[in-house]
Amino acid sequence: MKGLFSILVILITSISASQNVYNRTLKLMGSRFDITVVAENESEGNEYIDLAVNEIARIEKLISSWDANSQTSEINRNSGIKPVVVDDELFQLIKRSLKISKLTNGAFDISYASMDKVWHFDGSMTEMPSEEIIKNSVSKVGYQNIILNEENHTVFLKLEGMKIGFGAIGKGYAADKAKALLQSKGVTSGIVNASGDLNTWGTQPDGKNWMVAIVNPLNKSKVFSWLPVSNSAVVTSGNYEKYVTFNGVLYTHIIDPRTGYPSTGILSTTVFTATAELADALATSIFVMGLETGLDFVNQLKGVECVIVDKDNKLHTSKNINLKPID
Secondary structure, three states: OOOOOHHHEEEOOOOOHHHOEEEEEEEEOOEEEEEEEEOOOHHHHHHHHHHHHHHHHHHHHHHOOOOOOOHHHHHHHOOOOOOEEOOHHHHHHHHHHHHHHHHOOOOOOHHHHHOOOOOOOOOOOOOOOOHHHHHHHOOOOOHHHEEEEOOOOEEEEOOOOOOOOOOOOHHHHHHHHHHHHHHHOOOOOEEEEEOOEEEEEOOOOOOOOEEEEEEOOOOOOOEEEEEEEOOOEEEEEEOOOOEEEEOOEEEEOOEOOOOOOEOOOEEEEEEEEOOHHHHHHHHHHHHHHOHHHHHHHHHOOOOOEEEEEEOOOOEEEOOOOOOEEOO
């Protein structure tokens, strides 16, 4: 449903190790994570990064639909059969996901995992699937069929074969949780970047803000503009490498869970807001909504801004974004 590219979010961290900035890059949740902390020394920096890594691994074990032992997998196995009791953390994540689904009129939907894969973006498709096949592909998708019971702390998927997945929100949630844990341990500044789902706090050791770049999706070496980020999240959703073209229309791999049709008209969307979890979900939603509807939607939300690159590689921003152009 979603493609996230760390190349679209570049950090200016041009400061020496003597200034006590420590970074580690590793693979977690099937994706690249870059964890940066400001600490007194290397030993302390590594200790903090280890804490973040362990927290992210814990979250993956809880929400992964690929792990047969996870509570998410247990929910999916019992779709159409019975409710499943889950931990409060997972229950609340699903509850928040449903709120976002309602807010976006279903453009965001964790039950997208029920979708039949009828679109292929590996070059093997020679014609569009039929309308009937596309319609049937989303027959089991629908957040309205995710039933939560507050009293019993259960989750029930009403339709047999229905599934939920956190591909469009999970890494953002993990970035938020790792940040919160590090802050609770006294880390005054850092960045957790989960393949483009990024959360920051504090400043660089010289007092300057962390900076992110909005990159040209069609030329990764070109930067449209720079933006400072301070104690906020930035998430980029985009796909300009996985797509198919039929009748002159470019269809990306980000599929509208309501219709089964791939999104069109946008190359990348970058969202700025308080949490990576919300930014993650909204970036996908805006992609699905399209340029005009997406911008109008964001402009009605308090504390949320976005930058969109359209199919013609033109930049569009929400009303309160002030870009720093590149000379």
